[in-house]
Amino acid sequence: MDPFQHMHDWKNNLDQFFGGSFWDEFEHIVKPPIPAVNIYELENEVIVYVSLPGIKERKQVKVFVDYDKLELKGNLFPIKQEGTLFKQEMLYGEFSRQLDLPFPVRKDQITASLKQGLMTIHLHRLVPDKHNKYEIDIAEFED
Structure with missing residues (x-):
């Protein structure tokens, strides 16, 4: 139910x-959205903590990063039910959650770890190369 x-x-x-x-x-x-997250912004990094109760193996959750978006997908397992449910605050079930990051991140410097139902995702700011000077071809112009 x-x-x-x-x-x-x-x-x-x-x-x-x-x-x-x-x-x-x-x-x-x-x-409330599941899973619960805390996102911390540092000068050039973002650290995301994701509460994943019941998740014991990394294959049970998928994490995607696209520029300045983080997407989480998986399935939080229900607690073994005994008796009649009197009150429920712990959410469970299939989830898909997309989070906005405070800035674009590098795709080559991302780490994620899972320990005791807490996932930690460490991302680094994407710093555009400011010295990307290149010559532009000018087409011939006639009156």
Whole structure:
């Protein structure tokens, strides 16, 4: 049973009333995004901590980087259920999350490690080569 089903039904009814996806901006309030992350910006580096409870092997999660975007995909496993669920705060299930980074990063200097359900991703700022001077061909111009 999806503990958020009543919220989803409520949201769908309001979407029908207001039209379109009126409540999409508020989705994170209704159901917080998983996995939880902390992103720290240093002068030329970004360190991302990702909470991945239940993830024990690196093949259970995928990490993609594209210029100034970080994408996380995987599946957080549910806790073994015993009895009737009384309260739920720990989210689980398949996830796909895209995060904006504070600046573009180098694709050749990225490290990621996973230890006890915490992934640490270390990225380095992409510094454009400021000495990229090149000659431009000028086409012939006639009156």
